[in-house]
Amino acid sequence: MNQALEGVKVLDLTRVLAGPYATMVLGDMGADIIKIEMPGVGDDSRQFGPYVKGESAYFLSLNRNKRSITLNLKKEKARQLFIEMVKKCDVVVENFRPGTMEKLGLGYEELKKINPSIIYAACSGFGHTGPYSQRAAYDAVVQAMGGIMSITGEKDGKPTRVGPSIGDITAGLFSAIGILSALNYRNQTGKGQMVDVAMLDCQVAILENAIARYVVTGEIPMPAGNRHTSIVPFEPFETLDGEIMIAAGNDGLWGKLCKIMNREDLIADDRFKTNPLRNQNYAELRPIIAKIIGTKTSKEWLQILEEAGVPNGPINTIDKVLENPQINAREMIKEVYHPTAGGLKMPGVPIKMSETQGEIVKPAPILGQHTEEILKELLNLTSDEILNLQKEDIF
Amino acid sequence: MNQALEGVKVLDLTRVLAGPYATMVLGDMGADIIKIEMPGVGDDSRQFGPYVKGESAYFLSLNRNKRSITLNLKKEKARQLFIEMVKKCDVVVENFRPGTMEKLGLGYEELKKINPSIIYAACSGFGHTGPYSQRAAYDAVVQAMGGIMSITGEKDGKPTRVGPSIGDITAGLFSAIGILSALNYRNQTGKGQMVDVAMLDCQVAILENAIARYVVTGEIPMPAGNRHTSIVPFEPFETLDGEIMIAAGNDGLWGKLCKIMNREDLIADDRFKTNPLRNQNYAELRPIIAKIIGTKTSKEWLQILEEAGVPNGPINTIDKVLENPQINAREMIKEVYHPTAGGLKMPGVPIKMSETQGEIVKPAPILGQHTEEILKELLNLTSDEILNLQKEDIF
Missing domain, CATH: 3.30.1540.10 (formyl-coa transferase, domain 3)
Structure with a gap:
């Protein structure tokens, strides 16, 4: 065993940022991330610029260490294949709006009947419960609603959005923590469970001392500029x-x-x-x-x-970050070679482990690159069977 | 087993924010967090305002679900007690400057001789390797150096610090992920290891698409205000x-x-x-x-x-966050009763799990509240033995 999560098989239905960030972190630690994408289109972020030789640099940065299989889950045969895969895997992760998986007949209640050990993680804007559950969210919406904007910005200035999509990223990190906690429980008991993480909840969780300051003093925290609120200089x-x-x-x-x-x-x-x-x-x-x-x-x-x-x-501006001697000594900027795009620099793995070093062992996959490999490996399908399924446009 | 990390014993030497945030997350999932503090002083953040009836609201928010034992590790007998505790525990977490634990003779190389299964997590400003390793860091320093400030702020405005201490908090989250990954490895192999997480590295890891944009286009990303960089409106x-x-x-x-x-x-x-x-x-x-x-x-x-x-x-400003119906429906604002401070509102647990719901089962401890309890429980000391040790000022 060379990596901390070696042998952990993850069926990854996530798209864009929050979910893919969670599975990237798990993949960096050695989990086998099987990214399931819609045939012909794939993860929406494959269309996000800027592009390098036709490949989205955004997508490439977030999907290293993953394998891609295409599967049109709206087709019954694809659904059946997915169900067979659930039997062989440890974790399912999705970041659809709540209800989407249920409409496909693939909600947690269904999947746990098929595999009671399955860990099912759902990462959504507002979570699977509560009055806003069905609402669509974007990072900008949860940053606004969750309070972080109201305490970021110049003194006496306007609420300011955090540059990176911290609403998505923190939800990805908490999802990974939930999945790994559930994995520990499963290692002890054999039982799976559902992990439900909402982007909005995570924004509240990272407000640091703002809530304490408000409830104790009654003063509403405001943007404080770049000064420390209590230390000078x-x-x-x-x-x-x-x-x-x-x-x-x-x-x-x-x-x-x-x-x-x-x-x-x-x-x-x-x-x-x-x-x-x-x-x-x-x-x-x-x-x-x-x-x-x-x-x-x-x-x-x-x-x-x-x-x-x-x-x-x-x-530091970003160009200076890439040149920083400490960041480079820690291998936090890695150039990853992609067969189409060539070399692309991206953030390295920030968790350094003495026995099971996290690694970028493969570049992001091209759409459906591993469909045949995964179907043979997980479901023992033959090349002929795969060819026949292909004719039915299920992948 | 009612909680995902039940039975996981964590010796927690952390102070202030990054480390305590990591152990808070583990404690929320049911790990037994044994917070080791300096006699008479404790975690520095016990002195951070605002106060409620003499207790720091900052400290109370971050240290729920933990037990406190005091131990002056500079005294040989305390060191020996700590070493005995390491034999009985699963995880040691610290966020000292690299070298501090080695000076006490309690670095990872020493501890792994005592307990080869121990997971040792170190969360520091710049990490345990590289030219900046010995430098002191604060959140403001890593936010500046890591690039996030350079892409946050009003359009054509100045680099802006993110309001909450995102440098500490993301390091806490990645540390928790590292510890849980190491726990999975240990569950399979019996082997412990060291997890080394740097605040600066984590800032690079959350830059989202900024690095990809820069390396592909050559344009240095700048604060973009509150507008989406490519979608209108x-x-x-x-x-x-x-x-x-x-x-x-x-x-x-x-x-x-x-x-x-x-x-x-x-x-x-x-x-x-x-x-x-x-x-x-x-x-x-x-x-x-x-x-x-x-x-x-x-x-x-x-x-x-x-x-x-x-x-x-x-x-939303923070007062509105506290009133938000979704945030309340998800129990993301919890009032926790503390024996001295009374009821205090703080963020709830953002990871919702169907079998092992995360919970706030106890308020933050007062300094040394559980010293006797822990010494009896972990090391089978008698009340007399504890009394004698007490006379030597080791706790």
Whole structure:
């Protein structure tokens, strides 16, 4: 056994982002991800630009380590094949609107009759229960509704959407955690179950201290800009040629910062001695620091701050992320070779394990690339049987 | 077995956010989280405001379902007790700077000699390898360095920090996934291993399509405001009394939106017929929609949009999140009773499971609340032995 989830077989009906992110994470850990796609079309995100030699870079980034089989589940014979596959697999994952699988006669209640050990994970916008259950959701909708936008943005500014689709991605991560927890339960008891994760719920789960602050103080949290809400100085400052983050999280670090600014007098200054005082006199302190930081380049300051041990960082654009020595040393940018698209850089595996290292062992599949292979392997179909089924347009 | 991770014993040395978030998720799924804290002080976040009757609401929100034992690991007898506990437990989690556990003689290499099945998870700012490994990180630093700030914010505006500490939280989620994957491997092979998760790596892992866009087009992604980068209309609009999100993700939904705006003429309008055209003529289209949406209240529009089936949502502030019927139907706001603080509302469990429902079975512990209980239970110490140890100030 070389990978942590080796031998775990996942029937993956997911499309676009939340579901495919969950199965990507499982695939990175070694699970066998069998991606089931509609013949001729496939995952909607195969149509999302930008393209590399006709392949969607979006799709390629999210579907590494997966195999693709096409199956038109609206046809009875395809449904039967799917049911046979459920008998041989450990996990089914889908991110349809609740009710879609039931309409196909493939809801959890049906599937558990066929395989009581099956783990069935459903990742949807609002979940399988509650008054909004049937509503369509997009990332932008759950970011708006779940509160994260209301606490992101410039101070006194408008609610701001988080750039990456954090509504989808966190739902993908919680789905993976649910599936793995269910797998542990199944390893002990033999029993499967349904895991129901809603994008909106996950937005609430990641609000951090905003709920506590509101319920205790009664004050509605608002966008706070890039400043820490209670520590000073802990925010970006402009340099001669850009902007850097300086995070002097305690009095010791504040002292170090004063020294490298050649302003040791500030350490004993009655206005700035302690963090509460620095908070109180922020309006006086910020311009003093800003003026000094503005005199050197980002590179110069980052080196000085680093040598002094004051937490700091550049505010990297994506091109700089790809060049960052730590990110590269951790193999967090991997170039994956795809037979059609060629080499494509994508994020690596962020879970580093000493015995079962996560890996990108194969590129994203082309549509239906493994249909024959999977049907032979899971269901022992012969080439002739597959050829006959093909004539009926079920894949 | 009532919970998915029942019987999984976790020695939790984590503080503040990333690590405690990981163990909270495991605790919600039923793992026994034994939180080891420094005598007299405890987790730093016990000092973070706001307070309810002397207890930190921040701490209470993140440490439900955990038990607390105090142990001064700098004392040899405490170290020995910890080592005895490692023999009886499944997982050790810490989020110290790399090297801290080694200095205590409790690094993974030592612990695996004591218990080869132990799963040792380390969650740090930059990870246990690479040139930045020894640097201190804060959420703000990894958000800056990892690129997410550079693609969040108003169009043509400045890089913007995501309100909640997404750098910590995603590292907590990936750590939980790593631990559960390692648990599956151990269930099969009996072998433990080390899981090393870096906050910075996780920021790269959630950049979504930003890396693909950059490597394919060569254009550096920038803050894009609240607009979808390729779909129109898909953004907030101001109403008479607020702002709402409208997400007309395809031509069908665009048609429905035109109808409810009483502007069916726009459907056939050559400038707006298809999504590419709506993108191209965005400058003309946006004011037309904005003017109409500005004529009714948010409540009126949300109802009209919902009835027409156009994805929509209010941009909720935190007070509205707490009142939302779907969020409440899903029990995503739970009031948890704490013996000192009384009732406190906090996020519920976002993973809904049919057989082993995640639960908040106990409030966050007071410092050292379970020291005696845990020492008796895990190590069979007697009350007298505990009393004697207590005199040596090891807990």
